[in-house]
Amino acid sequence: MEGWIIHRPTALPLVIAAGLLLGAAAPSAPPRGAARPAPRRPAPAFEPLVTPMDEIGVRGGRFVYAVMNDAKTFNPIMSNETSSSDVNGRLYASLTDYDNARQESAPRLAKSWEVSRDGWTWTWHLRRGARFSDGHPLTAEDVLFSFAVAYDSTLHQSIYDQLTFDGKKVEISAPDSYTVVTRLPRPLARELVVPKLSALRILPKHVLEPLWRAGRFASAYGVGTPPESLVTSGAWRLERFAPHEMTVLGRNPWWFGVDARGQRLPYLDQLVYLVVPDDNAAVLRFENGEVDALSDVKPEDYATFARGETRGAYTLRDLGAALTSNFFWFDLNRERKGGGKREVGEPCAGAVKYAWFANRDFRRAVSMAIDRDAIIRSVFFGEGVKNWSLMTPGYRLFHAPAVSGPDYDPAGARRLLARLGFRDRDGDHVLEDADGHPVRFTLKTNSSTARMQMANFVRDDLAKVGIACTVSVIDYTVMINNMREDFDYDAILAGLTGAVPPDPGMAGNFYRSGAISHFWNIRQPKPETRAEARLDSLFDALLEPRSLAERRRISAEMDRIIVDQCWVIWLPTMKVKLPVRNRFGNLHPTIVPQRLLWNIETVFVRPTGRR
């Protein structure tokens, strides 16, 4: 389909010419064709970011990416869902970038950084000559401003929580226009500090400070903002936004990234996020060439894609196991607030069920009842792996292959249950506990097809060992409310998706006993079990600056504790495959979020692809 490589005849030659003028040595001239700014400060020497890449590309072309939802705001501080942060990650620069292929941080606005010997103070050296999309210079002032806004507690956004450590803020100062110094509330592992502080997107102080002072920051840079008035710091700027239709990003002519020949990046003229809410429609539109890439493909469609590779001129790339883990857990929460239908301290699942759920061997028996191979064959069409940790095999650095949990052994499960005193006393194929209560519980999940199917297998597997499990499919919002607010459940089947960086240190909300995603028993004032106390201290050690080998050992130790306790019953994880069009160069899909777009600045259309 040649329709997607349309060039704007007027703009392109100009920009290419400007790009060729830029030597890597001292390219201080602004690209022609961009509005000329009126910098108040003397123009500093330009220190471009020479972006590493496999192939030097050529400029031009367009990349159309299908997404389920569009951005809800172009204000990176106010966004708190992925559809917004994905686009905002392209629009706004951060101190560093995450190199998905190498799984390590790479320079971005900060050309280099160092940490003090005691591990508390980090110094960031900013790139000189960086500019916003309106040509205004980008300096340490803007970084300070962005931190200040992110720490504005009246805005209440998730970035606040991402940039605080144990609830404490980072102290920031700027000794000069090109140096930022951050003092952490505690020493932290290098692999965590750099990406975490880079969650902050740099905003233009000269535009937004007046709005912030006037108390109108929350609605600034919303999706209603005229595209040309959105001043961005990243490789892209907003060209057009049509709600529920598409978001078109164009090249930011002032962006500081160049290739080894000094040609300004990004290569592509346009990056289009096309909203396609129906996944079948997305597959069809990839097949007929309207869409160049998909963010997600269901395992059931892998076969379809494999068949169409030659015809569609694409390659189905195997990215290995996903970072998403699937599991279910039993409600071990106790009433903490009181005032409702339960007394303080009462188990939320009720005393009878709590007695079963709190028994480690009961949970082990449940885990041994689950036929994970059948789930892989049916739900994932054979494209899945067994998984025993949040650190799925997709976590290259932290997956611990030696850790595995109690796997399928129905006879063993039955023996274990019998030893615990569970017996079928009335011949109805359902076990009763020692007091005669039949072992029945409800497994809740939300209406995602894969989860529903997994829950069906769990139900069937448990029935075979004499546990009556009812599957109940509920609204996602209700499920979240159940697990965080009212604890009105017996067991929930859910999943957690990986973040950037793929590091167990990012999952403190899961591992820590006092945290809110410590699903089976959240917000514990102090650890209720010795195993959880151990988990807490291990996690703390994991955050500290240590060698990678040591951190991996700690992570494996945490995995082992969770598997041993069976607080969560692990289910298989799917393998990810993505079709990648052959006509794009430097397109390297990875398993880490932003699978296809992490290096989109270097992606180009191969000249042979043109007609």
Place this chain on the structure above:
Amino acid sequence: MMRTYVLRRLLQLVPLLLALTALTFLLLRLAPGDYLSSVASNPDVSDATLDAMRHRFGLDRSWLVQLGLYLRNVLFHLDFGESFSLHRPVFAVLRGALLNTLLLALAGALVTWGLAIPLGAWAAARHDTPVDRALSFVAFLGLSVPEVLSGLLLLMLAARTGWFPAGGMRSIDWDLLGPGAKALDLLRHLVLPALVVGLVPLASRMRQMRASLLDVLGQEYVTTARAMGLPERSVILRHGMRNALNPLITLFGYTLGSLLSGSLVAEVIFAWPGLGRVTYEALLSRDLYLVVGSVLMAAVVLVLGNLVADLLLAAADPRIRDG
């Protein structure tokens, strides 16, 4: 007389909208969870942040207090609130989607009525013949295949043949096109979703047309016209059609009211950026004021549509106007 009637009906809209607002608030409160629950699915968000947000959005108050505050803002400041997730005034969010939905719905109505009237008339002219039966069979076909299926099949057809775009409302290069090309582009995108929307009510409209014409053809003046030796074609076209269309005009008025509903499936499958998707997403994320705004807007359209229908009915049937 006429003016007071219209005025009275419009005044009746006020209590309706008030009741609807209260009902919407109550219903959203019935289900556990609120907008913050969807924010809370992000494990990075702390309890403190959630509590602060809940307070800022006023979601920590009882639904009656929320309702009262909302009504005060609406009545005294004409402020219908902001969408929680978009940080934008509700009607700014809804306006664009409303136009897109109206476009799709009108195109769908065009498909329905454009087919229903001639086909219905044909069926009536040939009533109780194989033509009549074949026509009703075809019309039922459109009714019996669920939209979720016909949508997918049409989409496959579009994608595999390239005759139509596989969804969306406009091409990416729409901005660069000339006015004629823009209209053509929009039309090409509109055809398939309009078919999906329009074919469902075709059967019933067609049968109504058929019945109405049959009714007229049984009347004495038509028999007289026939007896005078006028050709059947001119009997039907000259005398039959004009009178047979009267009741359908009223019906059309009623369908005006439901223009905003009934295109969610087509909007999702064909990626049409309409009101259905906006409302549905708002509903899922419990974006309170956005839901209320959208419900109110649909209600206003409905009542206005009904008013038009009643006026048409009154114009057509003097008994009701005087009664």
Place this chain on the structure above:
Amino acid sequence: MADLRPLSPGRIVWRRFRRNRVALASAALLAAFYALAVLAPFVAPYPPDELDRSRFYHPPQSLHWRDVQGRFHLRPYVRPTEPGSEPLRYREDPRRALPLRFFVHGAPYRVPGLGRLDLHLFGVDPPARVNLLGTDAAGRDELSRLLSGAQVSLTVGLVGIAISFALGLLLGGLSGYMGGWIDALVMRLAELLLSVPGLFLLIALRAVFPAEMPSRQVYLAIVAILGLIGWAGLARVVRGMALALRRTDYVIAAEALGMSRLRIIVRHVLPNTISFVIVAATVSVPAYILGEVFLSFLGVGVQEPAASWGNMLQQARSLRVLTDFPWLLAAPGVALFLTVMSFNFLGDGLRDALDPRQLARGRAR
């Protein structure tokens, strides 16, 4: 009026209806469907939620009457299959036959009034299995799910219209006949109810029912509530008819005789709307059935593991199924298609048969 009548109206209607072959066939087909739904646990060879881990996405097995030598057998058989070399592909063994047995004992099910039964219409000798319509992603028998789903999909319409029509008739008749403030009140209430988006109501209501309640019961309860608020559309039409009827001679005469108003509504106004109502009810049933499909599309219909035609169709609504496992789409698709089609033809036939003008014409001939 009665003196000219050679036949009772019921018999005229039946005669006219009988002449419409399509409508008659539709009625017969629907009767068969409802019978199958009632007998579902007996006709279905397996429970609808029984997984078979060796037969995911198994294609339908066809019945054979002739063996390898070409001899005819009265007892049909299927050919046993085993997993092929590729995943999700099965190889048929052409030499072996798996005869179909009738009235076999299988999985137990509960029948109200009779207790636990385990008799099934047909089956094959275990451990082999027969899947005449194939199996789905979890190896569940598609035929058994289709029959179980029929219980939901065919009932929702009846429950829904029973409630909404009873209310619609009464309130519509009252409103049209009484006029005045009652009329205004009922009509404004109708407008209010018509303005509440059903989807929105459904999502709110779904969350209110306890999670332990079986999905089918939740769904029926929701349909009942939808019926409770769904009377508005019908009430408007009935009101219009009542409005016209109250000027007719016999209503005026009844009023003069001092009949109570409610009695007039029930005895004189409503019966005149009956032909319209029967037809409207017949064509409204499919709306509820298709409504369930729509809700399954949005993920708020009858939930797994319970079966309904809507959620079966929704799961089959994918490109892979369309190309590789088409039977999963065909089964619920054809069932839905035939049901909706039949209800419409039935409605059409009833309309023609009940039409008073046609009755009059018939009399004149």
